[in-house]
Amino acid sequence: MDELLSNFPAFLLILVRVTSFFLMLPLFSYRTIPTTFKVGLGFFLSLVMFWGMDVPVLTIDTSYYFLILKEALVGLLIGFAAYMLFAAIQIAGGFIDFQMGFAIANVIDPQTGMQSPLTGQYLTIIAMFFLLASNGHHLLLDGIYYSYQFIPLEQPWINLGNGELAEFLIKTFSLMFMIAFQMSIPVVGSIFLVDVGLGIVARTVPQLNIFVVGVPIKIIAGLVVLFIVMGVLMSTVSHLFSSIVTTMRGIMNILGGAG
Known part of the structure; x- marks a missing residue:
């Protein structure tokens, strides 16, 4: 405890980065998780990280406040990169719903408080269970722990000025849509054939009201194909988790000036 009190400024910086990371991270940022639990988890995780690393001796002066801002920005950017790629699942569900005719039936996601496509919400819940079952949340926590190897506590600056960060975020944004396209193309392509x-x-049998018959046929076909390719979708989700870890490492490299 004496060590914690003497190095309290360094512990506070660790706490700022971890809690900022939780503000954007999938699963940990959901509003259905009580705020007290988030703060407590961030505190004890920061405590474990504090005891598991060599922290510098810092003093609370003018430059220390800039370190606090730097730590908050680092945590937000790393969490935002992970959240951006995880949003590919929602986008894939939006593509599928648009083809199936469910685009008008969005629901309110209780986790984020925003409108969410039906299929996107369904896929997100399954992907979240898959993330927890495969210990993917441990990889996300490892990411914030090993971020101190790229961006030390005492480093007073992060690399924002030469355009590498903006270029990297644009590439991540395009990767998000590419993964969403890969996930949705089996169902979207099948419904296109339908x-x-x-x-x-409609051209050969004009007496048939194709607008009445077509909607349930597209819904049934979409659900059947979605059930068939669910294994392939989860394989894509596993690659998505690997991409999230790689993206987090890449943004750490850039922010630490080693990009």
Whole structure:
């Protein structure tokens, strides 16, 4: 405890980075998790990290407040990179819902408080269970722990000025849409073929009201294909988790000036 009191400024910086990281991180940032639990988890995780690393001796002066701002920005940026890629699951669900006709039936996601597509919410819940079952949340916590190897506590600056960070975030943004496209293309492509078939039927059998028949056929076809390719989707989600870890490491390299 004496060590904690003598190095309290360094512990406070660790706490700022960890809690800022939790503000953006998938699963840990959800509003259904009580705030007291988030603060307590951040505190005890910061305590474990404090005892597991060599912390510098810092004093609370003018430069110390800039270190606090730097730590908060580092935690937010690393968490934002992870959240951006995880949002690919919601985007893939939006693509699927648009083709199936569910785009008008968005629901309120209780975790984030925002509107969410039905299929996107379904896939997100399954991906979250898969993340917990495969200990992916441990990898996310490892990311914030090993971030101190790239961006030390006493480093007074982060690399924001040469455009590498903006370029990296743009590439991550494009990767998010690419992963969403890969996840949704089996269902979207199958429903497109159903649309083509319905168009041929509408031309050959004009007596049939294709607008009445087509909607339930597309929904049934979409659900059947989604059930068939669910294993492939979870394989893509596992690659998504690997991409999240790689992206977090890349943004740490850039912020630490080693990009």
